Amino acid sequence: MVSGPEGATLWDVLALDAPDGSRLSDDLYSLYLAAIAWLVIPMYASAVAQVLPSDIADFSRLVDIASALALVGPIWFGYRGGPFLINRAVVLHELGSPLDPRGVLGPRLARQAVAYAALAGLAANALTAMGDPEEFGYRLAARNSFVAAVAVMAAVLQTPGWLVAWKGRARRRPWPAVAANLAATAAVGAVVATDWSLGSPVGLAALAAALALGAASAWSVLARVPVPHLWRRATALDEMRSAALSFDFQRVLVSLRRAVDQTEAHRSPVRLARSWMPRSLWRYLASVERGWNTRVGQVVAGAVAAALVVRADPANGVVALALAAAGMMAGFELASPIASTAGQIWFGVHYPRRSAPVLRGQVATATVIAGIIAAAALGWLAGSEPAGTALASAGLFAFGTLAAAVQGRLGSPDLAWMADKLGTMVAPALWIRALAGPLLCLALTVVVSHGWLRPDGYTPWPALTLAVVAAAVVVACYPLEKSLP
């Protein structure tokens, strides 16, 4: 009954008037915008460099380490479901056709790889520009952006291999191949993480090797990508999209008194409070129970944060940012139970009007936990480090947590109201609100790094700082939910 061109090639697929064909011009335009942004970003990032104590060598090193870590990212993302954000129609009709799956998935994978690479290049440029402005140069920014972009592109290309290894149902999964790839990428990561110039033959060879490994891996496994897994993932994505589009008539309100276990919208394994924990306590404190892999990531991140608190100097801009980011992670973890109760992700949850007491409890709990961590750090450092350093570490951690609480609340926009007032402008407004938390985190980091908690009482702009913190507490404790017009 199969009458189609069985075993068709990539070219056969491209020759069809595929629905995605018209997106090439859109992609090129996006790349053009990314190039413009790449040129402009340093001007804004240098403003941060003026107020955040920093050394450009530290930030450059950070880019190298992040790039090396990105090369082992496919292990995680392969386990989580892979890089393909395809809809059900593609799974049903294109992958259900006699065409070669490589022809269907290959262009989409390449598109994803280029998009992520562009994003990584921009982020690397921004990080580099946060260093000392006097030492900044576009040559160094280009080197860092190139490293990050290639590393991320290679990582995306290798993700399907790990996806097949984790999720495939074939009797012979490609574990040896992906393990060999991991070893190779680790070696490449080690080369990338070492200091080398843009023109270094060894460095360029390492990056070329990473790309070649990724491309070869992708080509060899794309035909074996598990279609049932893609269908399940596409169905989950469609459900999320339809939920986002139907916000104006389908608002989800959380009944905290009758909170029951639910799965998150993106279907990660989630269980709420332990059965032995009183509900009045867990709704403030209980973390979401995730899979072992998430827990491993959290433990690693927490260990890094603890090491920073104990060993590093928060006067260093990179350390200050890392501490604040660790604090935000803790805050997000504390904010996630309610979001999971509502079956939503933490940055999109709606809080009902009467949830203010719970939110206050959450913020208070987050502050207490941050205080305990800070006290532990102080105890560890007592007598061996300047008190100001320890206080600054504690302050960074606590403020990061507070910023996460603010972010959680700002992620609870009254979408119906906003859509009514702003129409199509709702998306930019959501972006602004989504960025408010990280921006607050960054601002507080700068303030703390400049010695707000120093024992000598030196506090630049004390009134402004206190006003920002007070406003953050109010926002963090108030559910930004309105009635439908």
Next chain:
Amino acid sequence: MIEIRGLQHRYGKALALDVPRLSIDASTVLVGHNGAGKSTLLLSLAGLLVPTDGVITIGGDAAGSPGARGRVSFVPDSPALFDDLTLADQMRYVARLHGGRKATPAEAANELVELLDATELLDRLPSAMSKGQRQKASLLVATARPCSVLLADEPTTGLDTESRVALLRGFAHLEQAAGVIIVSSTHDGELIAATPGRLRLSGGRPAAEPDPAAVGPVAPSPAAWSDEDGGSDDSGSDDGGSDDEGADSGGGHPQPAGAAAPPPSRWRSRSRFSQE
């Protein structure tokens, strides 16, 4: 055409499907309560769900294999359409995916457009369609390619009465004109009554005893949906036709092999259900 052996599927620890042995050779409707395993079985047949255990073959090829995918077309419970193509373009595109650059939609699909009164939808994007129209579009796209088995998960959901009648006519046309075996799940009494083979699932297992009381409202004879019989669109559905014929005919219930009563001639059942 469809052979199932030792099929089991679990969601976590919960057993969702347990079909020891089943053969489907004719159009069949899957009935049962919510969570009975109907959609799980359809997804397994479509190769979109890998069962925990067991073997499914379609025309001799394992479900999900390229050979089986070429035979099976699937209409999911919620429409799966390309957002940026009109219905006509989607039908053309799907036909080309299976038949090459010069392929056109299957003749049966073109006739189905007329039967479903969907001509005005051809130039519309999915975003400009209602839920019921999207359901029709999903069916049309699925039939635009050649297939010998059409799987449909609750195809009448969201359709108005006239559209349901048209859909039943369309199913009859597909089976008669194109020889397509239609396996669908539904709670719709009219579709249940109009389909010769019936498999009741309960707790994931085929139920040996049919339950006519749960079948649903009065339904006309399947022959009434046929084009050649010239049956009026409205007389069949609104007047109910023959309740007894739909509910009690042997073709309307799952029967062990060799025990089925003769179904209507035009819808002669070739299904045989057996449990080990």
